[in-house]
Amino acid sequence: MTTKEFFGKLFSPFFMLHLLAMAVVVVLLCVGVHYGLNIYTHHGENIKVPNLQGMNFAKALEMLEEDGLAIEVADTGYNKRLPPNCVLAQTPSEGANVKAGRTIYVTINSLASPTLAIPDLIDNSSFREASARLTALGFRLLEPKVIHGEKDWVYGIECRGRRLMAGEQVSIELPLTLVIGEGFDEEEDEYTDALFETDSTEAGVTTETDDYDFDENL
16 A cells, blocks of 8 residues: 555545544543533532531431431430430531532430449549549539548548449439548647657656666665
8 A cells, every 4th residue: 555545545534534423422422421420419519507406306307308418316415404306416517518418417415314334433542533533524523521531532432322332323413422531630640649759758767767766775
């Protein structure tokens, strides 16, 4: 095949028509993919998340379904100032723009206050350590009850006058009272030390007197 014949076939109307058809197919394919993705992802179609906090879960479910959104309970909490089954928190937050079908995760108010296990603090920690640990768990502490014993040592935990044991489940709403030692009485210690010194002094005087009498008899 000569060069002239090659270029003649390359630029022939039949070959150019095939190239044009292929170019049209590629363009149509790109346009179709672009619009198909926009339809599939709902490009440009945003839904603003409403404020659900304080709303009953059933009402929140109905509202979100009308907007084309879903809802799912992710966790539970407790707030005694709010009714049970109401929404305490939500993710995404109010005002966020999301796509249709997006799931909104919520925290629901529990029917009753949660209970926690009493940690192993009795006869095992100081007043400061026990107070820090209990308050970190969320318990409210009353004024400690003082008994005779080592100063600020925890000898017990009470709730409404009842002695608690380590591991016992107690409502987070009930206040606790730590039973701690009052420590040694300083005045009593001073009196004891003075008495001890007096006894020692008297014993020394007696010894010296005995020695003196013994020498005099000699």
